[in-house]
Amino acid sequence: MKRTEKRPLVTGELSDREAIVFAWVLAVVSVAYLWFMVNPLSGVLGVVAILLYVVFYSLYLKKRTTQNIVWGGIAGCMPVFIAWAAVRETIEWPALVLFTVIFLWTPPHYWPLSMKYAEDYKAAGVPMLGAIAPAHSVSVQVVLYGWAMVICSLLLVPVGGAGWVYGLSAAAVGAWFLYQCHKLHLLALAQKATSRTAMVVFHGSITYLTILFIALAIDPFVGGPIMESFIF
Numbered sequence: 001m002k003r004t005e006k007r008p009l010v011t012g013e014l015s016d017r018e019a020i021v022f023a024w025v026l027a028v029v030s031v032a033y034l035w036f037m038v039n040p041l042s043g044v045l046g047v048v049a050i051l052l053y054v055v056f057y058s059l060y061l062k063k064r065t066t067q068n069i070v071w072g073g074i075a076g077c078m079p080v081f082i083a084w085a086a087v088r089e090t091i092e093w094p095a096l097v098l099f100t101v102i103f104l105w106t107p108p109h110y111w112p113l114s115m116k117y118a119e120d121y122k123a124a125g126v127p128m129l130g131a132i133a134p135a136h137s138v139s140v141q142v143v144l145y146g147w148a149m150v151i152c153s154l155l156l157v158p159v160g161g162a163g164w165v166y167g168l169s170a171a172a173v174g175a176w177f178l179y180q181c182h183k184l185h186l187l188a189l190a191q192k193a194t195s196r197t198a199m200v201v202f203h204g205s206i207t208y209l210t211i212l213f214i215a216l217a218i219d220p221f222v223g224g225p226i227m228e229s230f231i232f
Helices: 016-038 039-059 068-071 074-088 093-116 118-124 135-154 156-160 163-191 196-220 224-230
Strands: none
Touching: 016 039, 016 074, 039 068, 068 074, 068 093, 074 093, 074 224, 093 118, 093 135, 093 156, 093 163, 093 196, 135 156, 135 163, 135 196, 156 163, 163 196
C-alpha cells in the first residue's frame, strides 16, 4: 500500500522477527505492569485489548468484512476501560458512555480515509467500506454514525455528571462535525465527493475527539455538574 510503503517493516529496516520480539516484550511488560503495579482488572482488560486487536481484528476481521473497523474498533476503545479500571477498580456507566463514543467515532474516522486510499485497500485485499462501496452509501453511514456518536457524547451529562464546559463543548464541536459529515453526504449525492472532501471529515474527526476529551479533562475544575443546576 502506498500509504504504508515507508514503514520500517515494509522497507526492511525492521525484520519480522525483530517486530514480533518487540511486540511480545511490550505486551508482556505492559500487562505485567498493569496487573502488579495498578490492579488485576486493568491487567485483564489489557490482555483483552491485545487479543481483540491482534487476533480478532488483524488476523480475522481485517480481510473478511467491510465492517472490519467497526467491530475491530472495539480494541481502540479499550484504553477507556483500562484507564477507568486503573483509577476506580471497576467499570461504571460513564466509562461505558466514553467507550461507546469512541466505538461510534471509528467509522466516520476511518471510512473517509479509505475513500481516499480506495485503490490501495483494493490492491491489498482489505475490503474497507469506503474503498468498495459507492461514495453516497459510505457518506450515509458516516452521517448516521456521526449522529449516534454526538448523541451518545451528551449522555455523559446525565449519566456521568459532566458540567457546562463539557456539555457546551460536546454540543458545539458535535454540531460542527455533523456539518462536515452532512456536507460530504451532499457532495456524494451530487457525485462531487473527492479525496480532499473525504479527508476534511477524517481530519475533522480527530479535531472532534481531541476537543471533546480536552473539555472532559477541564470540566471537573470549572463549575459543577449541569444536572445539579436544575435541582431546586
